[in-house]
Amino acid sequence: MIRKIVVALAIVLVVIGTLAGIKFMQITALMAAGKSYAPPPESVTSAVAKEETWQNSLSAIGSITAVQGVTITPEIAGKIVEVTFESGAVVSKGDLLVRLDTSLEEAQLRAIEAQVQLAKLNTEREKNLRTQNMVSQSDLDTAEATLKQNQGDADAIRATIEKKTIRAPFSGRLGIRVVNLGQYLDAGKAIVNVQSLSPIYVNFALPQQELGRLTNGLRVRVTTDTYPNHQFEGTLTAITPELDQSTRSVNLQATFENAEQLLRPGMFAKVAVVLPEEQKVLTIPATAVLSAPYGDSVYVIESKPGKGGVPELSVRQQFIRTGLAQGDFLAVETGLKAGDKVVSSGIFKLRNGMAVIENNELAPKTSEAPKPADS
Numbered sequence: 001m002i003r004k005i006v007v008a009l010a011i012v013l014v015v016i017g018t019l020a021g022i023k024f025m026q027i028t029a030l031m032a033a034g035k036s037y038a039p040p041p042e043s044v045t046s047a048v049a050k051e052e053t054w055q056n057s058l059s060a061i062g063s064i065t066a067v068q069g070v071t072i073t074p075e076i077a078g079k080i081v082e083v084t085f086e087s088g089a090v091v092s093k094g095d096l097l098v099r100l101d102t103s104l105e106e107a108q109l110r111a112i113e114a115q116v117q118l119a120k121l122n123t124e125r126e127k128n129l130r131t132q133n134m135v136s137q138s139d140l141d142t143a144e145a146t147l148k149q150n151q152g153d154a155d156a157i158r159a160t161i162e163k164k165t166i167r168a169p170f171s172g173r174l175g176i177r178v179v180n181l182g183q184y185l186d187a188g189k190a191i192v193n194v195q196s197l198s199p200i201y202v203n204f205a206l207p208q209q210e211l212g213r214l215t216n217g218l219r220v221r222v223t224t225d226t227y228p229n230h231q232f233e234g235t236l237t238a239i240t241p242e243l244d245q246s247t248r249s250v251n252l253q254a255t256f257e258n259a260e261q262l263l264r265p266g267m268f269a270k271v272a273v274v275l276p277e278e279q280k281v282l283t284i285p286a287t288a289v290l291s292a293p294y295g296d297s298v299y300v301i302e303s304k305p306g307k308g309g310v311p312e313l314s315v316r317q318q319f320i321r322t323g324l325a326q327g328d329f330l331a332v333e334t335g336l337k338a339g340d341k342v343v344s345s346g347i348f349k350l351r352n353g354m355a356v357i358e359n360n361e362l363a364p365k366t367s368e369a370p371k372p373a374d375s
Contacts, residue, residue, distance in 0.1 A: 041313070041355035046301055047285050047344040049336045054283075054326055056275040058213070062204030062222070062254075064267040068170050068196040074100065075163045077187045080179060087176045091168040091194065098179065098191055100164035109157040116154055119147035172196040173261070195265055200258040202234065204271045205249040214239055219274040220254040224267050232256055232263060236273060281324065281331035288344045289330060295319050298336070299343040299350050301358070315343060317352045 078100030085097050126143040129135040175193035179185060202222055206214070218236040234256035243250050254271070256263060263269075290297050299315040320335030336342070343350065350356070 041357045042346065042349055043359045044299075044301075044315075044343045044346040044350070044356050045360050046341050046358050047288060049282050049284050049332065049338055049340045049342060051338045052281055052283050053278050054281050054324060054331065055278050057221075057324065058206055058210055058273040058275065060204040060206055060252075060271045060273070062202045062269045062271040064224075064263050064265055064269055065201045065203055066172075066195040066197065066265040067199055067201055067255075068172065069194070069265055070169065071193045072097065072166060072169070072191045073188050074098075074166060074185055074191070075187060076100070076160065077185060078102075078164050079184050080181055083177070083179070083181050085174055085177065085192070087174065087192070089174050090172070091174060092171045093168055095168045096165065097168060098166040098185075100166070100185065102161045102164045105157050105161045105164070109154060109161070112150060112154045112157060116147070116150040119143070119150045123147045166191065168194060170194070170196055197261040197264065198258045199255050200263050200265070202254045202256060202263075202269055202271060203251065204254075204269075205244070205247070205251050206273070208243055208248045208250060211239075211243075211250050213275060214250070214252070214273070218276075220256075221272045221274060222254075222256065222263075222269045224263070224269050226267065227262060230262070232258075282333075282336060282338060283326075283329045283331055284336070284342055285344045286325065286328055286330045288342045288347065289320070289322060290347050296322055299347055300336075301341040301343060301356065313356050313358065315350055315352070315354055315356055317350075 080098055081101045082099035083097075084099075085091065085095075091097070123140075123143040123146075126135055126140045130137065130140045172194045175195070177192050179189075179191050185191070202220070214236065216236055216239065220234045220236050222232040222234065223230070234254045236252060237255040238253035240251040252273075254273075284298065288298050290299075297317050297319045300318045301313055302316055303311045303313055305311060318335055321333045323331040323333045325331070343356070
C-alpha cells in the first residue's frame with residue numbers, strides 16, 4: 001500500500017516538474033521576444049530651422065474706441081410725435097431721428113412773426129416821417145428797438161423748435177432704440193447711441209523705456225479674438241506728451257480705416273507696433289512647439305546608419321526658448337541652430353528616442369501672413 005502511494009506521488013511530481021519546465025521556457029521566450037521587439041516607426045512631417053530677417057515690433061494690449069460716439073438725448077422735454085429711424089441703421093449727418101411735439105411753439109411763432117411784420121411796417125413809417133422831420137429821433141429808435149426785440153423772440157422760438165427736432169450729429173451707425181412713439185421724453189433721457197466706425201481708434205500703452213523708439217506714422221498691426229485669423233493694419237497717430245505716474249507708461253493711439261467696419265468700439269485688441277529696424281531670427285513653424293508647464297520643447301530628427309546602409313531616423317526632445325511670433329512661425333532664441341530638422345506635426349504621439357518616418361506630402365502650409373479662405 002505504501003509503495004503505491006510513493007509511486008503516485010512520484011508521478012505527480014514528475015508531471016508538475018514537466019509543466020513547470022514548459023511554462024518557464026514559454027515565459028523565457030516571451031521575455032526574449034519583448035526585449036527584441038521594436039515598435040513600428042511613427043509617420044511625421046518635418047521642417048528645417050531657418051534664419052530669417054524680421055522687423056522688430058513692440059507688443060501691447062489695447063482697446064478699440066470710436067472716433068466719435070455719443071448717446072443722443074434731448075435738451076428740452078416733450079412728447080415724441082415722430083420716430084424716423086430703426087435700430088442698427090446707418091445714418092448721415094443731419095438725418096432726422098426724432099421729432100418732439102412743437103405745436104405750441106409753432107403757434108407762438110406765427111403770432112410773433114405777425115408782430116415782426118407789424119414792427120417792420122412801423123419802422124419804415126417812422127423812417128419816412130423822420131426824413132420829413134414830423135417825428136422825433138426817439139420815436140424812430142423806439143420803433144427799431146421793438147422790431148429787433150420781436151425778431152429776437154421769433155429766433156428764440158425757432159431755436160426751441162430746432163432743439164425739439166433731433167438729428168444725427170455725425171455720420172455713423174445707430175445702436176438700439178430705447179424710446180417709443182407717443183412717449184414723454186425728459187431732458188437728458190437717452191434716445192439712441194450713435195458711433196462713427198470708419199475710421200476707428202485703438203488706444204494702448206507701452207513702457208516708458210520704449211518712448212525713444214516711437215514716432216507718429218509707424219505701422220501698427222492689430223488682431224482680435226473675434227477675428228483670430230485677420231490682421232488689421234493702421235498707423236500710429238498720437239503719443240501723449242505726459243506719462244502715467246502710476247505705471248510709468250506712455251499712452252498711444254493708432255488710427256485704422258476700418259472700411260469693412262469689422263472693428264467695433266469696446267473690443268479687446270492685441271497690438272504690435274512695427275519698428276523700422278530689422279533683426280536676424282531663427283524660425284520654426286508654431287506647430288512644432290510642444291508647450292508644457294515646465295517649458296517649451298521640440299522634437300529634433302536625428303539620423304544614424306541602419307541595416308543595409310539605409311539611415312534610420314529617431315527623435316530627441318529638445319527644450320527651447322521662443323521669442324517673437326509672426327504668422328504661423330515662432331522665433332527660437334535658444335535651444336536650436338540653423339539647419340536643425342524638427343517635427344512640425346504629430347508631436348503629441350512621440351517620446352524621446354522613438355523611431356520615425358518623414359512624410360511631408362500632407363504637411364500643413366505655413367505663412368508669415370496667413371490668409372485663410374474662410375476668414
